[in-house]
Amino acid sequence: MDTGPAPTRIQARNRAAILEAALDVFSAQGFRGATVDGIAAAAGLSKPNLLYYFPSKEAIHDALLAGLLDLWLAPLRALDPHGDPLEELLAYVHRKLEMSRELPRESRLFANEILQGAPRIGQALEGELKALVDEKAAVIAGWVAQGRIAPLHPRHLIFSIWSLTQHYADFDVQNRAVLGDEDPFTHAPAFVDTLFRRLLTPPATG
Amino acid sequence: MDTGPAPTRIQARNRAAILEAALDVFSAQGFRGATVDGIAAAAGLSKPNLLYYFPSKEAIHDALLAGLLDLWLAPLRALDPHGDPLEELLAYVHRKLEMSRELPRESRLFANEILQGAPRIGQALEGELKALVDEKAAVIAGWVAQGRIAPLHPRHLIFSIWSLTQHYADFDVQNRAVLGDEDPFTHAPAFVDTLFRRLLTPPATG
């Protein structure tokens, strides 16, 4: 795969600055709410200059989303079928929660896209995402069948992990409004740990 | 409180049609993505005619949000301090899940607003919402102190109920992509019931 001539130092710097600025703006304002002028200003460039590096507003957005899906699915990919079920799933939960704290803009960009009906990544959801979830759901179903975790619907378990962890990024404003001075992430790790531990721990036999 | 002259039959019909159409459009496209022309068309009116009933696009949006918060908080308000803790909380969860199925547009409108940083209802979040959550969190904390439900952080419990149930409305496209033919709402009620039952049931004493 030829990716063309090697990028200039200026190209590398400006492309990165544009994507960084675009992530800020798109995640905060949504695709329609964002303006090319706004992104350019945030990147410290003039609008025509920005359009010298990316052909259109949509191209910037696409570039962001393209890089995002892999990043987003990496924690689930890392779920090891041969590891300890409870540990593996809790590690997944914690990785996802950490991403909500460290990468809230990416989470909101993704949430915006889904909320609008996934017009740009619907294909990837039905392909790449579904395939990965199918694979990992089978792993979880196996654990359930072996009695190593409590019985539950594997895909809905994954949904619950997504919703709970991403909620801490996407609804951060609301969480902070409710908690007042308390930082949402102070107790979030312990809470999600407790929640999924109680959900997954198989009933004591004997 | 004088609300002015009684509305004409035509006024009642058209105002309702506008709000209905606006809910469709705003929830699907977001505030910036929605156009006055689009809302007018969906309501079966011309743009100037729509603007005869509402002074601006923002006014329509505000009218929707104003009515929404009360609707949204009603299930939590209904949580009875004197009822059975587990039953009360599970009933709350089920009511919220039902709202995600029956009122997905309202859920997405709300999610859009929060995602954008709650520019229009931030005040209400820090006032009305916080007050209600404070009140109900105290109730839950009381139940915990009495050992009637398993120990957990009351506000994060509420967050988890919100996130899990609203996820079924806000991320519906993603859920359907993952599940293929299976309707997300087929197994959702049983799943959330199981989840919160295991989370809340106090450990057997003895």
Add this chain to the structure above:
DNA sequence: CGTGATCTTGACCGAATGGTCAAAGAATAA
């Protein structure tokens, strides 16, 4: 240097968008 490639920008364009207005068209009550 100088020369060609890369980078930047002010000025501009067409389309979309929120909103206005005057005047025409119903509905309504006397």
Add this chain to the structure above:
DNA sequence: TTATTCTTTGACCATTCGGTCAAGATCACG
């Protein structure tokens, strides 16, 4: 019927926005 109010609309306006272009500035390299 008529006078009055309520409703609807075509035409229009100012602004914003995505995007173009030609010309100038800067850089890399022989």
